[in-house]
Amino acid sequence: MMMKIVQILATSGGLGGLEQHTFNLTNELALSQELHVIAHPCYAEKFNSNVKFHAVDFARSRWNIFLLWQLKSLIQQIQPDIVHAQAGKAAELISRIRPFLPDIKVVTTIHGTKKNKSTYLVGDAVIAVSQALAQGIPNNKAHVIYNGVYPQPDLSIEHKQHLLQTIQQDFPQLDSNKKLVMCIGRLEPVKNISLLIESMQQIDANLWIIGDGSLRASLEKQVSELNIQNRVAFLGFRIDARELIQLADVVVLSSDREGFPLVMVEALQADKVMASTRVNGVVEWLPNQYIAEIGDAQGLAKVIKCALQPEAQNDFSALYAKAKAELTVQAMTEQTLNIYKGLLKT
Template sequence: MKIVQVLATSGGVGGLEQHTFNLANEMSLQHEVHMIAHPCYAEKFNQQVHFHSVDFARSRWNIFLLWQLKSLIQQIQPDIVHAQAGKAAELVSRIRPFLANVKVVTTVHGTKKNKSAYLVGDAVIAVSQALTQGIPESKAHVVYNGVYAQPSLTDAQKQVLKAEIDKQFPALDADKKNVMCIGRLEPVKNIALLIQSMQGIDANLWIVGDGSLRPALEQQVIELKMQNQVAFLGFRTDVRDLVQLADVVVLSSDREGFPLVMVEALQADKVMAATKVNGVVEWLPEAYLAEIGDVQGLQHAIQNALNVPAQQDFQPLFAKAKAELTVAAMTEQTLKIYEHLLKA
């Protein structure tokens, strides 16, 4: 099977990008995979993936971008064109009339009111059940995001990493439990809500990630006199190791598609507390969920997660995540959708 993946973002690496890197790399072990993406992502793919560099920083209305994309796909002559997320779906929808004998697949990664661009797809994949809303049942498929298993740190490695963090943030009580959140410090992640929720909870808060709201969030911590409780770890490349030091992982977002943070936390056997965003509500038990934007609700969910029974409640989810939320499972389900389209 000859497959073209289109990723039309340009710069950041979030859940959408990581999903696409993993999917293309895994598919390339069995099929001929061509990746059309911004040059900044070139090194994210293995040598089997045929990488085609396109400047997607240009507007989705740019005629030269549309022409370049159409010409590239015509030149490759794939069986399947798979557009990842909104901009890619919109671009492919505009050049669809020029793509004869090609099956098109689109993937919805986040909450979108208008899904018309995705409907160009002969099949539309959603990364959570909630995201299938507005898609005809005949086209809709749910494929959860998966990640590669992360090797567990030894106790000695955990101690070294913990000592490094403790040394960096001496104001924190090193003997207290650690609540961790991982994400971009941007409005949609609502870290301000989480900081408020942590007031009165006897645990440290490690905030892993960076973004435009960092100065405002640091100021909030000072105003609430929480400097002895909250640490900003900034952008880290060892996030999946750091997760293994958490007692609880928290997601305070206002919107999500299917958060990779949840996948990674569950695979690392970490209990969670979260707002009721897409994907999360399909997995986590009610006692560990809060309404979006609800400070007291999130505080209650975090306290529940810090209690002893939480580990028992989550045990079945840890096993389920290791079985179902993997790159292999995600790839296999996606390939089955392709094969079904080609037989139709």
């Protein structure tokens, strides 16, 4: 059954898990369905040629009457079977124009922790990216679909060595004989990289911080004040992060909040042991001995040390296989398509 589907991404410049999820899902759906995406013009190149892209300036307020009118007019012009609103702002915009879209089925997706989920109930179906996020949604609407990623690139030993040598040239202060702890994420408060840096005082390993954000200068200052510059490297935003993750001994997540972290999915797909704080998604997948309480630097140091032990691979080996089977873009897309088809039958 060919469907006409509109995906709405109402962010304006971010490149986090929400955006990557939408790019992957939309591009995969477009292989079998008629896909339209309404998004900020900065994302145009993220979608393949099968996707019909409609540029809208979502930097405007969700109360902006011109934004609401433009969105309503576009959807009425496209006349889709399904409108899928990704995250809170998109869901709220759709809730305001829903009276003008009486014959269209609406799906909303919850990507992050929200105290008030009432906006998402505009959806005839509500998808949550972890079990925890589905709490409070009526059973007749709630569906859990974990984020998926494409398979990791298959890198040769030579390519990995070249990557490692390149980083070592850029950061000669690092001792290449030490094990490598890696963190990938935006340098923003919610990711709490400061907690990870604090915990690394107790660990004889190098730390690569991949990502950029508003806290970079303060985090670099923290590293300097703790006098661990010879073990910490800020690599900034990297388009080859999926390749670099394959060099890690341990991947660490130190966040205060998550929906279902793509970093965890990427790490497990790359056969990498993880240590993490107790955030949504993580608690549904990782062994408990590799999870620290949120905000607990001592606890995080303890689970990182545990993850650096050789026997950790035994604890994770079954998870690697499970992630490769279940946490894929294809699985995520098939489950989403089944929800669409179910709505159109009602």
